[in-house]
Amino acid sequence: MKQLRPLYLSAAFSVAVLALSGCTTNAPDSSADDSIKVNSTADACALSAATAPGGTVKFEVKNDGTQVTEFYLLAEDGLRIVGEVENIGPGLTRDLVVMAPEGKYITACKPGMVGEGIRAGFELSAAPEGQTVSADRAELQKQAVTLYAAYVKDQAEQLLAGTKEFATAFEQGDEATARALYPQVRMHWERIEPVAESFGDLDPILDAREADLEADQEWTGWHRAEKDLWPPASGYTSMTAPQRAALAQKMVADTEELQARVLTLTFTPDKLANGAKELLDEVATGKVTGEEEIWSHTDLWDFQANVDGARIAYEDLKPLLGDADAELDAALDAKFSALQKILDTHKVGDGFTFYNDLTEVQVKELSTAVDALAEPLSKLTAAVVK
């Protein structure tokens, strides 16, 4: 958590201004580290060194050409990509950090993003002590994404099955069943929320809250049904049977589309790790504040599901956290457990306490535990993409 400055004192104001205007050169610090400088131009790919110690290796790639460029570290066969950095605009500098063992490699700059690139041999010597690198990190990465893809597929299937069940109850006016199913089924959505949200067209159709809408925009999806099942005390007209039927059928059709598209997705370790971080963001901005389910107050179901999804991604990525990241690994283990312990105290039957029954102290406790986990979790991506 960021430290607060006392901003209301005029002396502190001046300090703040100095701090704001003082940072004129925020260029990546290149003096202290052992990064390898790469200069990419239209016809050259110059490295400041042709050899380096193995372990964590950092390339600082500057595009001195006029086209977008890329930089690759390839295995000796020239085919397998060990690491890559894309989309380096003219004049810009980008870092590539990889974790690679001793051995022979090939570097390549690809100005214009076409062809084989400008290639050269590159060699890594033995890694410094304490920086052991798994010989086959690529295989570990592949295992992680395969596991996670299976999880997403399973959750999408369960979401579709549950949505159908919910839709039937909602359409038939069986409100008690629909209300019981609502938070349970939504958990499948919430577990894979970043994946679902990656479909920019389906997300608002299925999960928009009323406040998310543009003036005159049609409101569909889960939260439309939520408001009808937990209607406001006054000023609300219930949906008619045909309106309910239309909404229910659309939810099923849209979820079928979602489930079909999920099958076509490919994952990468950074997507998993970023997804885990985004899930905690969702908890921090939507669930712990009770803004997600303003009518049903079933925010803790979503909360639990977001945490589930993040934990699965972390566990799938765990083998990639090497010795150098042991501390991060331990912190994540501890913070996931601590948060789960607090969530468990709010369990009621196979569900949870309603958000509006939580005290301010309880909300603060949950929020603090979320922040405590989210901070180390935000470091996961950088650790696993190496």
Next chain:
Amino acid sequence: MSQPPTADKDPSSTSQRGFSRRAMLGALGAGGLGVAAGALGQGILSGSQAAAVPVSDVVEFYGEHQAGIATEAQDRMHMAAFDIITQDRAEVIALLKDWTDAIEHMMRGADVGEFGATGGSYDAPPEDTGEALDLSASHLSVTVGFGRSFFLTNSQPRFGLSDKIPEALVQLPHFPGDALEDARSGGDLVVQACADDPQVAVHAVRNLARIAFGTATVRWSQIGFGRTSSTSTAQKTPRNLFGFKDGTANLKAEEQKALDEHVWVSGKTGNEAWMNAGSYLVARRIRMHIETWDRSSLREQENIFGRTKAQGAPLSGGTEFSEPDFAMEGRSGPIMPMDSHVRLAHPDTNAGVRMLRRGFNYTDGSDGLGRLDAGLFFIAFVVDPRTHFIPMQNNLAKNDALSEYLKHTGSGLFAVPPGIRAGQYLGQGLFT
């Protein structure tokens, strides 16, 4: 420190009624000035020469346009919106006259009222509240505007002005994601006070609120602690609380033609003629989810803005002031992402429309969950919000990747009347 184009050249030309804080500084001598400069920490650092050559940090009050719009953006802001509580047109006019007088005084660094903070009866409360004593004019500008509810309440005309309401002074629509709080939105009148010194800005609002007692009451007010926009080519682009330079392509005071096209109202006749040389002020209190932002990777941050964090160069390359190349292709789609803030806010994406942004970073302490209640107090001046704000805001709210980290909690739209000559009062055109 460079002088803003609106700074006065001849202080003697303004009315000398009232106590001048600057005269007091002179009377105190160099020692007193040293203390004042130290307390300010900035703004009048050249004050030690003041005894010989008066250093002007006065923004001219009179002029074609109100100050505080094309004026070089100051670093501090206090804005307040007021609700009128009288039904009496004459009282409203009296308030505007009193405000005009007080603003004219304060902008040249003088106390409010005839006797100021310490010159009146010993048995009466001082006319000026006094916390700006010993402080210079500090480039104070005060800008006054009228909200839609000034003309109409629940569709009922007020003060006989309903036919004078400009067509452009619309009710802003609900934008996707809006979480507006009533107590931070709307208002019949608005006062924007900007200065180099926060105490000078707060002093201005405090004294105007005091003058308004019985006629108008403060509905909301907001302090901004650091400018987020440059309105002059002489100013560096500052950073917002996300740590990015934003508004690099802002309208600048030097772009006279563009200001005439995008900021100043002109060519109005009949009932709207009073708005000529005026503008529209859009205010949005945009809370930032600072904590989640701070956990996002630099890659994500730069892709969201479409600029590098260090230099502010567009991701298509070059330096801060290089034009973004929206057509440049990257590995998977344009190198300036389709949902990046720069792309969506750029004139090219908005039918060539530009606005004069004059926003401020704010923080109002923390919320109950221990998170900073901080963000951007967005202020923009535009010729017509229907063409120059609403379409863009709709587009940003729907598509901007940044929206995920933002929550709009307050909103206001105000018609800002033109500037005045000596002897007139602000908004006079509306009542004649």
